[in-house]
Amino acid sequence: MPETILRQHIEKIIPLTDDEFSLVLSHFTFEKHNKRDFLIRKGQAAKYVYFVVSGLLQxxxxxxxxxQHIVAFAMEDWWESDYFAFFSGNKATMSLQCLEDTVVFCITLSNYNALCAALPKIEHFLLVKSNNGHIAAQQRILSFLTSTAKQRYDQLLKRYPSLFQRVPKKLIASYLGVSRETLSRLIS
Structure with a gap:
């Protein structure tokens, strides 16, 4: 059940009573999307931050x-959006697209802020998730600055082996910043 998945995800960081979780859930909407659907299109508003229940996004x-440059993949138990556009109210500079049929919980900025005000421990949860995202982004930048393409490939394979069964090689190549041909040489 999707609600159970969201609750278990949050409770990895903070405990919630049933009433608290009901409050949390009341601030989210639930959506199902098909493969190739866009959740955010460049140049449009980024209305939501998405929690991935099932499926895969780019x-x-x-x-x-x-x-096209792939900035991130987001699979089950991950959060994704064009965060700059979401928090600033500017138009999206990136697109978020489903690579598989995908089920998500969505939260608007007004609901995000209202939920944080109503339940401070959710603000702590979101801070932890945000900090983890910053750490991952810094590690990715350092990897591009200090690692070879082969090392980046090996790091990605070690951290997210299931991604290689779910994503075409051309998208893996884009994420790693190499051509499809270079990726083929790296894995042969």
Missing amino acids: LVSDDDKGK
Whole structure:
């Protein structure tokens, strides 16, 4: 049951009473999306932060030449959005697309703020999740600055082996910042 998955996810960090979880749940909406659906499109509003119950998302940035760069993947138990657009109210600079049929919980900024005000321990939970996201982003940047493409591939394979069964090689190559041909040489 999706609600159970969300509760277990939150309770890895903070305990919740049934009443507290009901309050949390009242601030979220639940959506099902098909493979290839866009949850956020570049140039539009980023209305939600998404918690992935099941499925797989890709966060993509397009450069001036039309080349797509995968900023992140988000699978079960992960949170994703164009956070800059979500928190600032600016138009999205990235797109968030389903790579598989996907089930998500969504929260708007107003509900996010209201929930944090009503239940301070959720604010702590979200701070922990945010800090973990910052750490992961810094590690990814350091990996690009200090590691070879082969080392980045090996790190990704070690951390997220299931991703390699779920994502086409061309998307793995984009995430690693290499061509499809280079990726083929790395794995052969």
